[in-house]
Amino acid sequence: MIIFGSKSYLYQLAILTLVCGRCGNPAAHTLKKRVSKFTLFFVPLFAFSTKFTTQCTFCGAEQQIGKEQAQQLEATQAQGGGGQEHLGAPEPGRNPYQR
Numbered sequence: 001m002i003i004f005g006s007k008s009y010l011y012q013l014a015i016l017t018l019v020c021g022r023c024g025n026p027a028a029h030t031l032k033k034r035v036s037k038f039t040l041f042f043v044p045l046f047a048f049s050t051k052f053t054t055q056c057t058f059c060g061a062e063q064q065i066g067k068e069q070a071q072q073l074e075a076t077q078a079q080g081g082g083g084q085e086h087l088g089a090p091e092p093g094r095n096p097y098q099r
């Protein structure tokens, strides 16, 4: 008798500040990677599916994104240090240090 199945693993890659597409808040989003692995006799053998998602911590909306986009976001956080990048939402003309 052969026992096989699948097991999924969830990895949290980064926490990014993004403007949510659902609630519109510039909230922290977790970047997650879900890997589904084929198992044989409960031993994971190989990954057959890898999905990347971002989840808004404000409203909980989850969005699936592509692998390239996920890598881009992860790289952005690695460079920025604090994950405070303004992705696609530049605010020219706003000067917080103006008196």
Ligand SMILES: [Zn+2]
Pocket: 020, 021, 022, 023, 024, 025, 027, 056, 057, 058, 059, 060, 061
């Ligand atoms: Zn949201």
